[in-house]
Amino acid sequence: MSVYLYFATVIAALGLGAESISATPDAARENPAAPEESSITFNSVHVDGPYIAMTFDDGPSAMLTPKLLDLLAAHHIKATFFVIGENVAEHPEIVARAAKEGHEIGNHSWSHPNFGKMSDQGVRSQLQRTDDAIKNATSQRPTLMRPPYGSITAREKRWIYEEFGYRIILWDVDPYDWKRPGPAVVRSRILKETQPGSIVLSHDIHPGTIEAMPSTFEALEAKGFKFVTVSELIRMATPRPSHASPQPGESALASATPSLSPVPPRETPGG
Numbered sequence: 001m002s003v004y005l006y007f008a009t010v011i012a013a014l015g016l017g018a019e020s021i022s023a024t025p026d027a028a029r030e031n032p033a034a035p036e037e038s039s040i041t042f043n044s045v046h047v048d049g050p051y052i053a054m055t056f057d058d059g060p061s062a063m064l065t066p067k068l069l070d071l072l073a074a075h076h077i078k079a080t081f082f083v084i085g086e087n088v089a090e091h092p093e094i095v096a097r098a099a100k101e102g103h104e105i106g107n108h109s110w111s112h113p114n115f116g117k118m119s120d121q122g123v124r125s126q127l128q129r130t131d132d133a134i135k136n137a138t139s140q141r142p143t144l145m146r147p148p149y150g151s152i153t154a155r156e157k158r159w160i161y162e163e164f165g166y167r168i169i170l171w172d173v174d175p176y177d178w179k180r181p182g183p184a185v186v187r188s189r190i191l192k193e194t195q196p197g198s199i200v201l202s203h204d205i206h207p208g209t210i211e212a213m214p215s216t217f218e219a220l221e222a223k224g225f226k227f228v229t230v231s232e233l234i235r236m237a238t239p240r241p242s243h244a245s246p247q248p249g250e251s252a253l254a255s256a257t258p259s260l261s262p263v264p265p266r267e268t269p270g271g
């Protein structure tokens, strides 16, 4: 499998490199105050090793998140939760537990609106209220943000990074668990798509997703994957092959995902 993945990655990288050949790979180094988009936005991370990040959105759920935390603890897995501010305000103790047990907490807005269609002031308020709620619950401010539905403009990414310091975290593996296809389908989709450096999207508000996790974790472990938080995964990032340097602009979003069949996060109800 690893040889296959290697060639798939190289082929994908070559293709993307050719598409964006006129861009300047050294833009970030020349102007460190304005990092290129590829260092702000991540669909996946290029790593040397079998590391992946499981992410769970839209909670906390009073019913399901504690169950998931028990499962994660039993498997010694660290995950990342992209929480809704409203839910944090309702159940700060669950978020506090997640943080205490080593999981990462990211900002997923206050009430799950579509950032791509909102005013800056509206987005700012959604993020600030949630940032405050997470700080109140965990004594720490988040450093990651995932826009609801993966919907965000390039301009919003830049000012949100500048104002809040947030990295914008999308995903490369989407089991469409929000459609509640049943635990077996959620598991098989995750197993099929996950590769080293993957960021796996799921939601800890659907019973079938939680039901799918024990066997999903076991199968991923059996394949040799190691689970880390999103920030840990980003810290492990290694350069992509030189001919495939991430490029500024919208092409960076695509080049961040060397998948054979990247799932575009936009226009999907995921996230």
Ligand SMILES: [Zn+2]
Pocket: 057, 058, 108, 112, 148, 149, 270, 271
């Ligand atoms: Zn969401």
